[in-house]
Amino acid sequence: MSSEKDTIDSAGIPSDQDIHQNTNRTTEDFKQLKTIASLRRDSSSLDEKNIKGDVQDIKIAEIGDDTALDVENDVELVLDKARGLTIEECRKLIKDLLEEHTYDYNFAATQKDKLRKLLDGPAEGQSAEEWEILLKKETALNIFYSPYPEVRAITRPDDDVNMPCETIRAHLLGYLWACIGQFINSLFNSRYPSITLQSSVAQILLYPCGMFLAWSLPDWGVTIFGKRHTLNPGPWTYKEQMFSTIIANVGLTSAYCFWNIQTQQVYYGDKWLTPEYEILLLLSTQLMGLGFAGMLRRFVVYPIQALWPNILPTVALNRALLVKETHESINGWRMSRYKFFFIFLIGSFNRFR
Structure with missing residues (x-):
């Protein structure tokens, strides 16, 4: 187990510590990196305790604009789907995805090329373990989340059926x-x-x-x-x-x-x-x-x-209106987005002399 982990780490897969130290990544990159790092472990060691620990690490991590990420449910769902897939299932899902989006011009051509190269097997200088991890990660993101980064940035991969809607x-x-x-x-x-x-x-x-x-x-x-x-x-x-x-x-x-x-x-x-x-x-x-x-x-x-x-x-x-934001001091300011909006809305109707 340790030799397999060392092989994958030497191939360039980021460790948990590397991810927490990198505070300049976007939310989407952070999710993907965390997915790869979690998949480094052997499936036998991915028990419920380890999953909860990884997700909690993401929840308290800070990236970009120092805003805490609350993506516990998102990451849990993606990790569960990725761990349960075999290589054959991943290949079939990606093939069906590429065929379905053949004439979809909203699906980035670079992403299509990346998925096609994954279907060809490990690239030159890439280990089989690293290729399998990347294959499962891309399958989970594109199949069980969304193939469009714009959609993933503002939505969640699951649905809370108990949340009131048509009230x-x-x-x-x-x-x-x-x-x-x-x-x-x-x-x-x-x-x-x-x-x-x-x-x-x-x-x-x-x-x-x-x-x-x-x-x-x-x-x-x-x-x-x-x-x-x-x-x-x-x-x-x-x-x-x-x-x-x-x-x-x-x-x-x-x-x-x-x-x-x-x-x-x-x-x-x-x-x-x-x-x-x-x-x-x-x-x-x-x-x-x-x-x-x-x-x-x-x-x-x-x-x-x-x-x-x-x-x-x-x-x-x-x-932005309904998802709770973390109230923290940024450059000396402790103001919610909604309060900021109404202050400038009221001020826009006043004349400044």
Whole structure:
């Protein structure tokens, strides 16, 4: 066992001490290095105690901007998947991945070349043990996490099914801000200068509203089909924030038929337009769009290649709002991101003379 470890260490695989001493790496690099270091051990020695110790080391480690990493669940899941794979399974998974992403231009060409070289076996000067470790690490990251680094940076590889999502308060806030946003955007849609309430603004405003409801609402509820539905299931969660954001985002965009109605009234002078016609035109076009969206889910939502870059900032913002940050002194400052934002938001409306 010791000779195998020495062989792998001499091949350039970082040790635990090397990883902790390197404080200038990105979060993604840190996860990958830690995965390699953990896989150095023989499978017989990877007991539960060692796993917990490795993950705890990551949790308290500090890198980059001296922010403590809380990636315990992420690393545990990736390590479990990597340790349970054989070389044949890794080869098959990577082959299927490359075939599936043949025409995926979001999947970096350099990453594809790296995976193809791994399938060819150990490179020149690379030991079999080092190649196996790298093969398992890349398989775990690309198959059981995400092949896109942009997605891995803002998401988690697992899902907490017990976290509240479609709660009464989440529905309430989502519909409320959808109505407010639609009213503002429709009112100023054809006026200059126009004012538009963006989804990012609704996200930021949803957060204090959700926190307020979590603090103020009583825990009143009913049980339906064995599941309890309550006004206040506990702290405002990440899933509730995302669910309310989706509802509000759907209602923020003004319906295209508004332009049709305004054009008919202003430019064509149609006098036969009635409220009934306008309402039916609005419902028919909106429901048709939602229907097409539902039918196309298997092509534009479910495939892993369906990567929509404009959605990533929304996910990143919700994660920044809901994931707890470590309060520490940085250059003499001890201020949360949300407090910093509101100070400058209020200051932007004041005149400095």
